[in-house]
Amino acid sequence: MNIIKVSSESRTSAVAGAIAGVVREQDHADVQAIGAGAVNQAVKAVAIARGYLKEDGISIICLPEFTSVDIGGKERTAIRLVIETR
Amino acid sequence: MNIIKVSSESRTSAVAGAIAGVVREQDHADVQAIGAGAVNQAVKAVAIARGYLKEDGISIICLPEFTSVDIGGKERTAIRLVIETR
Numbered sequence: 001m002n003i004i005k006v007s008s009e010s011r012t013s014a015v016a017g018a019i020a021g022v023v024r025e026q027d028h029a030d031v032q033a034i035g036a037g038a039v040n041q042a043v044k045a046v047a048i049a050r051g052y053l054k055e056d057g058i059s060i061i062c063l064p065e066f067t068s069v070d071i072g073g074k075e076r077t078a079i080r081l082v083i084e085t086r
Numbered sequence: 087m088n089i090i091k092v093s094s095e096s097r098t099s100a101v102a103g104a105i106a107g108v109v110r111e112q113d114h115a116d117v118q119a120i121g122a123g124a125v126n127q128a129v130k131a132v133a134i135a136r137g138y139l140k141e142d143g144i145s146i147i148c149l150p151e152f153t154s155v156d157i158g159g160k161e162r163t164a165i166r167l168v169i170e171t172r
Contacts, residue, residue, distance in 0.1 A: 008122075036094075039129055040122035043165055047150040061147040061172070064133040079129055086147070086172070 003030045003080075006045065008037025015045035019083060020052040023060055029083040034069065039079050046081060061086050089116045089166075092131065094123025101131035106138040109146060109169060117167040120155065125165050132167060147172050 004018050015031070022029040033042040046062050053060055063082040068075050090104050101117070108115040119128040132148050139146055149168040154161050 036122045036126035039126040040165075043125055043129060043150045043167075044152075047152055047165065050149070050151070062150055063136070064129050064148055065136070066130075066133055079126075079133065081129075 003032050006031060006033045006038050006042040008035060008041060010038070010041045010045070012041055012044040012048055015041065016048035016052060019045060019049040019060075023049070023053060023058065023083060023085065024056070027085045031081040031083060032067070032069070032078050033081075034071070034076055034078045042079070042081055046083065049083075059086050060084065089118050092117060092119045092124050092128040094121060094127060096124070096127045096131070098127055098130040098134055101127065102134035102138060105131060105135040105146075105169060109135070109139060109144065109171065110142065113171045115169040117169060118153070118155070118164050119167075120157070120162055120164045128165070128167055132169065135169075145172050146170065 019029050031042050033039045067078050067080045069078045105115050117128050119125045151166050153164050153166045155164045
């Protein structure tokens, strides 16, 4: 499964484009972020992607959840934003 | 309309409880945050609230959007997380 990984340095418009592209193909996308700066960029990207997809008549919803990821042998808690169409 | 305002200092479990309470009564809640720290707390609170409400058989979705707010005469961009049931 492809996960769109977002960092605090990610450009929101680029992430939004990635989300929109994956949703158009698969009706679903998973966006993952670790830390406040990254989560903020991810949420803004989803807001922008909603606008992009609305133009195509696609309405997306966001389901936030916690997930554990392994970063260099250390377990970190990440936020995953599951994106679905409705 | 009542808006649940979240800051970077907000306790996620308290915000989650507020979201769950408002959704149980109104099938809808608006959560607002300004800045990365606040948006992070808000998203974590929604993830926790999803768990609380799932126990009641209520499934919530999150619709992130940008909104403008007036803070001491200055216009700031906030993130609003619109919470709906599905």
